[in-house]
Amino acid sequence: MKRSEFLGKGAAVGAAFGLGMAAEHVRGGGAAGTAAGSTGGSTAPDLIVVNGRVYTQDDALPSAEAFAIKDGRFLAVGSTDDVRNLAAPGRTQQIDAGGMAVFPGFIDAHSHPSGAGLNALMNVNTNLGSVARIQAAIAERAQKTPPGEWIIGYMYDDTKLSEGRALTRNDLDEAAPEHPVVVGHRGGHTGVYNSRAFALAGVTAQTPDPHDGMFYRENGELTGKVAERARDVFARFINTEVTPEQRRDGVAVITREMSAAGLTSVHETGVSAEAYRAYQDARAAGELSMRVYALPRGASYEALLASGVRTGMGDEWLRIGAVKFTADGSASERTMYMSTPYVGRPDDFGILIMSQEEIHEEVERAHRAGWQIGIHANGDSTIDMVLNAYERAQRMWPREDSRHRIEHCSLVNPAILGRIRDLGVIPLPFYTYAYYHGDKWEEYGDEKMQWMFAHRSFLDHGIPVAAASDHSPGPYEPMMALQSMVTRTDFRGRAWGESQKITLDEALRVCTVNAARASFEEGLKGTITAGKLGDFVILGADPHETDPMALKDVAVVRTVVGGRTVHEA
């Protein structure tokens, strides 16, 4: 093909995509404008990638060998010869993919990176595999911490300890008798506290449980485990001072790690004012390696709402996302609120955090103000309540393509699936949980697991289910996610809810096209298409030719965002 013909074709496709963006409030604006020919001077690309096995995820041109990028966006996609033709010596960088598989950058549409990054900088990682090792790590930190000051552990996982039991108050007392200690579960909904911490907060074995939380007891004694809002009594005693520089560095650390796993965009679900600042600081310092759709909650949401800001404001690097609420407990910590009880605990249906009235109220306010809404709802009973509110809002104040989200949406049934489809709601079930948290699913049982993290059911109902790690609770690695969704088999080799298996190509779409849709950005990202953002990954092996049980080990050789390499193995 002649150079001008080829470019013209690419530019036309790019323009079509730019103008076709579904959501008026996040229209990219530049999508069409930066396609070929509009930059005044040279049309020579900044970067070309050739000799690849490019899986574009774009139905109009599903596979290609090569593509060119200019001004941060794909300029043209096609054969190696055609793309080489566009290059100008001295101006165009060339990457020879050497026959390796290339995909659009992966998108994690539900995650908590800024908190994870800060933890990594400041607190004690307790993802250590045994009570003894956790005790040693806490004791070591105690040596370096003035008595009376808090020691905070993170990434604790109660089912991954070699002793075969959970961490207790006594374990922490032994490790650090002079310090108040909390070891937070990686799920984010429970923590284990020591006696010093309980004494500070004035909590004893006789203290009643609040309606939205629990102090766990055994034989009349506090075990140390505290769930949900019962933890609020400790909050005012934990005076950890964090500087803006530390927050910025936390963002830099975690986004680098996520880039190395092949992620080019992340949705942070629940962003504070401090985290917004941290993202902007990291970006200004040139240390933000991925794009962020930042969902505010609480005070930062109220302030944005009062300022007239709504979902979609920002740019292709940092954008205001949906407002985030949390309506029930956790899947991995077995506190989500369901219509049927947990296995072995006939009276335990989980913990509800928002009442139906509260959900109605918040949905009404946000929906009428033009916001997209994302509500954390794991259990089927909670999902019903959220759908009640979305249906009511849509009925009373109809809005086109409001695309409200249900974060996690873990346990479903046919009625829920129908309602989600009819409303155009986006579910975001955990994408690595079947694999990583398999040791927890016994408490739900096989029957429920056929309806949990129901990727197959969503797709069969025509629902564009999107990718979600929920890091720190879940690992964010997209390669592990592919393995988890395709095999539904845990790290010990046990299968969970096999009826929910999806194909590799379906799983790839969940992590690219569908995840882009969850932020109204399908016109900007999710496929390798002329006009879209130049975000892509090169993998060390083609997942299509990899044993599904080994997908998690496929190497990410290079991650590129907007034409700039942010990770190279």
Ligand SMILES: [Zn+2]
């Ligand atoms: Zn979350």
